Amino acid sequence: MHTTLHLLAEAPPQMLPARSLMAFTLASHIILVPMGVALPLITLIMHGYGLRRGDATALLLARRWSAVMAVQFAIGVVTGTVLSFEFGLLWPGLMGRWGDVFGIGFGVEAWAFFLEAVLIAIYLYGWRRLPARTHFLLGLPLPATALLGAFGILAANSWMNTPQGFSLDSEGNPVDVDVRKAIFTPMFGPQYWHFVVAMLLTAGFVVAGVYAVGWLRGRRDRYHRLGFTVPFTVAAVFTPVQFFLGDSIARAVFQKQPVKFAAMEIVWNTDTHVPEYLFGRLHPDGTVSGGIAIPQLDSILAGFSPDTEVRGLASVAAADRPNATQATITHWAFDIMVGIGTVLLLLVVWYAFVWWRRRRLPASPWFYRSAACAGVASVIAVECGWITTEVGRQPWIVYENMRVADAVTGARSSSLWTMFGVVVLVYVLIFGSFLAVLLKMRTRWRLDDERSLGAGTMATPETDTPYGPRAAVAAGDAPAPAAGNGDGTAPTEDGRP
């Protein structure tokens, strides 16, 4: 406790508000990231399936997901812009000294994002007028641009974890920058693949969860079956992959960032035959209370043998390692992530087993209840993974090269707190409205569906596709001068009523 107080007293007053603001905005943005990275892919799969089979239901699902993507992508753009501002507003010290060492990844990301924004605009707004094939083909590069964008961000983050590609001059400033080394740091590969797969399965589980809820409420038509099966299968394919990737990144952390590994597993003294703690709390004196200890397991997981030596937190000076609270946070976040991953794997095994034996979806409501929760659970897992890597690096912003305290802005802490308050308020409103808009869209579509089912217009859906030139364009799209009534795009619906 004494050390904690001592460290807190030393920290500049800007630290807490700056950290809170960064954590809050990043945690909010990260909810949208899986959707931004992987929803286009899932939508394209559905779209391709619909085109190939001439399946109107699949195309309808793809169109509706596009409508959701339009809103979600816009909010992702603005919350992402805020993050790039915050690099300057909160951490000018980091960017001022290291910007030219690790910034190039962001350069790649900016252009990738540019391409993605262009392609997504064409995809989202091309449904009506572009020829079907052209529209689909123009959408196809979207997942690749998303992967490229993730490349840039993960290059920057893994550099902060295992910085390299520079040497320090006598004043401690980086010189002799080697860009290739600075991008491909030891943690880059493990972090990148772990992240990308996490995004794919999170998006899959989230989208499938929506239709699982529909199934539980008794809507078990083909529309809901398809809406569930495609995203859930994507997630199901990647979940076992993630299990191996997660395991290998944990070992990479053990090799390359032993102090972070010690925090993740709350290991205090360097030792062999280290037990694995499930949860539990680390105290500043190195004791652990609560939790379940499994003897030897940590050593076995880290090096496949109980004789593996695991470095403890006590092996570094107190000022250079996460404190007991931070280690406990890291440990809990890690355990929750692994726990969720394991449960999701069991769910996928269930799904795969039923499919293998019976060639159909599981019928148990418990499966759909779990599937409905899987979306939220995987978002929580993403948040936990991010907490693990960030809190586990404390007190460093650039591991062993710059402390968070040296990077923080000199702006008054009262201004920072004010901005924090404003941003929290704004984000709560935005995300609240976003959710409200999504729920409204869902309700509107459901009512439309029920109405059309009731009217029996489902008879020949296949004959209509959203493509091709529309004869009514000229008359319908130009705002009619006085009344403003045309077809579906007229001001009464899309303009201000």
Add this chain to the structure above:
Amino acid sequence: MTAAGVVAAVLLLAVAAYTCAGGTDYGAGFWDLTAGGAERGKRPRWLIDHAMAPVWEVNNVWLIFVLITMWTGFPVFFQTVFSAMWLPLALAAIGIVLRGAGFALRKPTRRLAGRRVYGAVFAVSSLLTPFFLGAAVGGIASGRVAPGTEPSAHAWFNPTSVFFGLLAVVGTALLGAVFLAADAVRYEAPDLHAYFRRRALTALAAFAVLGAVTLTVAHGDAPHLWHGLTHGAGLFFVIVAVVSTLVTAGLLLRTSGAWSRPAAVGVMASAVIAWGVAQRPYLIPGRLTVAEAAGAPSTLHWLLVVTVVAAVLVFPAVAFLYRLDTRGELEPLADADLRRGGPEREG
């Protein structure tokens, strides 16, 4: 030219691109704000919603590129600007969130009260964001910040900053009106064309007057900038800006006005480039040169490589998007498309 010089030129061009692309976007927000009550402003707002929707995200991605080039190419410059001008940049960031979210959420909202709230948020922040960004640029142009400057109002609340901020607002209004006038032709709405053409002319006149006043202010308040703008390449771009202004006015006065868009872009882009060129070889006049702020040489080279590769990929894509957009190939999914049984065809 050194690698740092080339990166500085890229940065300036990116700022100019953001001013034009983002500016058009902010300008649409300006006219949304001034369109009047729900009934009177219905048709202008309808046009704004439809014309902006497919391209606004792309327009705003330029800003991210500006920031990244700043911190990768000139880390000290980035640190200095964001430390000293904390408040206007923080406000601009919040403004960007509010306007993006306001715009994105207004469209799917059906209730009038909800649309009013989102619309107002979108419009007001469209006005404030360019002002604060302009004010920050004014602080740079008048050399009020240097590495190590503490955050203070002095850095961004001074004559040059205020006039730069106003110039930014009026400039966005000009671009917005010019583009919306052209969009009205595309949407076959002659009344809206006239509506926005009148506003474009007003904005152009205001921009010209304000530009002249800003120059006078710079004479006393930002001597280095004044010297740069009245000599050599800076003067050349000032003249280009003045000529473009006259051309734009001429094109707007003729009813067709098809070429008014490139002309208006010429006004804004040459104004921005004139500012950048005028403060050569400084990033911050009298305080920080391009060479002093430059990042590691190998990074600058790689940044240029990345930029060239990306430009080869991105420019055709952006051009394709703008082309599709101006040809009316892009339109949002309507309710009919999202109903079972597919869209209904009439006619």
